Amino acid sequence: MTWGRAYTRTTFEADIVAALIVTIMLIPQALAYALLAGLPAQIGLYGSILPLVVYALLGTSRTLAVGPVAIISLMTAAAVGQIAARGTPEYLGAAIALAFLSGLMFLAMGFLRLGFITAFLSHPVISGFISATGLLIAAGQVKHFLGTGAEGQTLLPMISGIVENLGAIKPVTVLISTLSIGFLFWSRKHLKGVLEALGMAARPAMILSRAAPLFAVAGTTALTWGFGLERFGLATVGTIPRGLPMPALPPFDLALWRELALPAALITIIGYVETISVAQTLAAKRRQRIDPDQELIAQGGINLASAFSGGLPISGGFARSVVNFDAGAATPAAGAFTAVGMALATLFLTPALYHLPKATLAATIFTAVISLIDVKAIGKTWRYSRADGFAMVVTILVTLFEGVVAGISAGVVLSILLQLWRASRPHAAVMGQVPGTEHFRNIRRHRVIETPEVLSIRIDESLWFPNARFLEDTIYDAVAAEPAIRHVVLNCPAINYIDASALEALEAVNARLKDAGVLLHLSEVKGPVMDRLMRSDLLAHLGGKVYLTQFDALMALAPEVTRETLAMPRCETARRAADSAAGNDFNPT
């Protein structure tokens, strides 16, 4: 709330203009995303009034625009559809309970500082999930374009539903859909340019082009009313109850809450990841700060506010926030002004929406979510990392064919398993001394001198449970292969920490090597790692010693060879190795 003290007439004007533009954009979105969630249209309006005021009070982003968003609405439909049939009071009650539960989870995460939980979602998994969800939402609109009633939450039932109902296509509905989609795609690319060519200034042209969905709504509503298109089977929004939402309590039903707990948790995590990413993108552009923990509390507040005013689960919207930012919103007050605009629309505009075709709302959803589908990201991720690309593709396929809950769950589990798999086989190198230097390098990549009785081994990864066995296997194998070995020096410059499993593995290695007449030494142990080892028994039982450098270790354990190597002329390989070594391990292999 620091911005309140510096509030001036200029910021007030900027906020009012931004609020006007966002309101124009939000009205059709609020209606459309409520329908996407399987709810009556006014529920979207209810979720766009009180929560915006609450965000202005609790949020730390100056430009985040909250309200109903496509992905959260789809997840709501998937979760609530498991529990009740669309159109029943139970369905609405479950959606409200979902917003309430999600709000409680946000608050709990905020107060317990559990924001790190969202870190378990890797970017490729989120990106794949959003692309797949976008495709699911887009495919789900096709039935509205055709005027047929097929249902289905995953791709196969959707497609078979469309194919089965091809005979029931309503031509007028297809016409209205085509007009709406065509206009929306055209206006996104060309409307601003055309308006400017007609002599309009850049700023009003931009504002008007953002209002394209509202034009589509107004135009098709007028057409429907003028020609009485309902008689051709065109589905319209119909009666929207007029007036502001009454404050109400969400249903208190523990069995219902238990059923909704997992979807609520996933909605919370996805909502937070999306919100924080938008908020941070915009804040960084103006060098402002976002407080992630406070942001969790704000997201909890808006979802509770939505639940208490009869609304659905909501979140920060990407497109809407960018528009708010571009329109010059200076403070969160812009959000509060948007709330006033939405309240006025709910009070006075709803009768005019009676003849609004559902196909037009489907078109606004379709054009919005198409941009979520990022096919290029798959190839890009795959090229950079097979493991990440694999996790992404699996997330997409499972989301499309098994649904959103299964998709995000599979992605999370798989990305964790793949990371553990990667960590279970770290890069390791047996090292030798570079002639003429104090440096040690991988014997398989450099011309270096080895000492038969001393094994120098470096592991390029922190030591923790996935690689504890690798550590043991590697050392035992090396020692078993070379009977001359009397000392093993574990070189630790790449080890940032050692967990209890790896500590036990080191203790086991130390004890077993001792039994076999071999001493274990450590070198170049980092400060924080050493601090922690001091709290263990390893150093007391260690057969060998801890050396400051690998060179120190070799000077103590094989002084003749080491000194002799130091006196050798540097060969070309050695010189290059030493040069890069001056860059503190620029190329450590």
Place this chain on the structure above:
Amino acid sequence: MTWGRAYTRTTFEADIVAALIVTIMLIPQALAYALLAGLPAQIGLYGSILPLVVYALLGTSRTLAVGPVAIISLMTAAAVGQIAARGTPEYLGAAIALAFLSGLMFLAMGFLRLGFITAFLSHPVISGFISATGLLIAAGQVKHFLGTGAEGQTLLPMISGIVENLGAIKPVTVLISTLSIGFLFWSRKHLKGVLEALGMAARPAMILSRAAPLFAVAGTTALTWGFGLERFGLATVGTIPRGLPMPALPPFDLALWRELALPAALITIIGYVETISVAQTLAAKRRQRIDPDQELIAQGGINLASAFSGGLPISGGFARSVVNFDAGAATPAAGAFTAVGMALATLFLTPALYHLPKATLAATIFTAVISLIDVKAIGKTWRYSRADGFAMVVTILVTLFEGVVAGISAGVVLSILLQLWRASRPHAAVMGQVPGTEHFRNIRRHRVIETPEVLSIRIDESLWFPNARFLEDTIYDAVAAEPAIRHVVLNCPAINYIDASALEALEAVNARLKDAGVLLHLSEVKGPVMDRLMRSDLLAHLGGKVYLTQFDALMALAPEVTRETLAMPRCETARRAADSAAGNDFNPT
């Protein structure tokens, strides 16, 4: 099978002696662990014949002794008890199916080289699980000691069962139990010493002391037979079918297999972790090699062999393998000779076991598993790492009060979550130049010189999805706090890899900083990390450059301050920092 070529009379004699000792030890164990699994006593014998021959052919450890083991038997009882009632043919069939499934899983892991899966079990979780299982097994024997019939797979039902049946205690059973337990504990500590004091040589004294359980069995069987103790309610083993097991197929029932899949997977993982750890401990002492993938195949073979000969899930036994090793077993042939011993016992010894009290077998189990309970490990782990200690305590509590499947599952999930949590908040430092040197150190720990327009930041951890957000937060916060910053140099000597999530975070940081007029640079990037970055777009879009060293970066970005600092006399702090720096980051903070 390389050992076969070098087989001599000496190794043959060593193997025969070891086989004799292990057979004497294995007979009561095989009977006892079958009863622990809720199965007829002979099933334990069946699991100790053919599998031992198979291990001699497939295994890579020269001294591992396989057969029924306590923990796997308890896990078998827990899994099969969910499906059928004890004593029914379905119960036996399910146990055989469990051995079969576990065998298939071992083979699949071996051929697909999935041994790394076991790396997901951290040592504290395994240690906690084993302690808790040992306690559960020990507590489960109390009913046999008292002669009452209480059932229960977790601690609370066990205790309440014991308390409820206190009135039904059978004094003769308590007497036999007390004698057996007392003798077994006494003989473990003192029998060898007493025999040596009586003039026996060390080696036969050792062999005889290992045979203490067999003496207990023989002694109490004789007592029961001589005094007809069954009439006082003493439960005995009764009729054991004589003869070798008939080869048979396990039940092919997909519904049953599906129910047993999770327990079979957990038995496989626990069995493997235990086996490989024993095998490796013993192999390392003689500098022999274990092949983990081949070991998986061998474990698969022994469990299939057990299933096909009507036996239960089995594994490598710790105590038995140590005895085999100490007794001088030179090759896996010792295991095959043990199989011959067990076959002879099954053929000829079973009638003699009719009067064997179950309380005596319970006593051999009790004295064996008591040593599994490692209370000291809890404090040791807690002191070294709170996170690991926490995972251990939760594993113990959940295993004791919710059962083995819940316990091991909770431990695995928790240890992964805790590692991700740790990884989500790595150590990071803003750095400044140490006067008179080219070194850079943490500004909060050293007297260093900062440059207002260049932010030098080092993150002491690989960059991957749990800390991708941390990376963004840290840099944005630092840049938002200091308006003078024009360059950010990310110093990367501790970064062993960058995953796709962290790459995206770096791209986002780069783009957002550029928007805010700040350039992102990298320094001291390791070779393998650089190789991978070359495959991404980051380097092409990077606002700044990649420098070989942090000093190079500062010389390019803030040459005056850097040169001036270099010319300063080293102060005491700086000298010490530089000294430790000579040790390639011995104390990098």
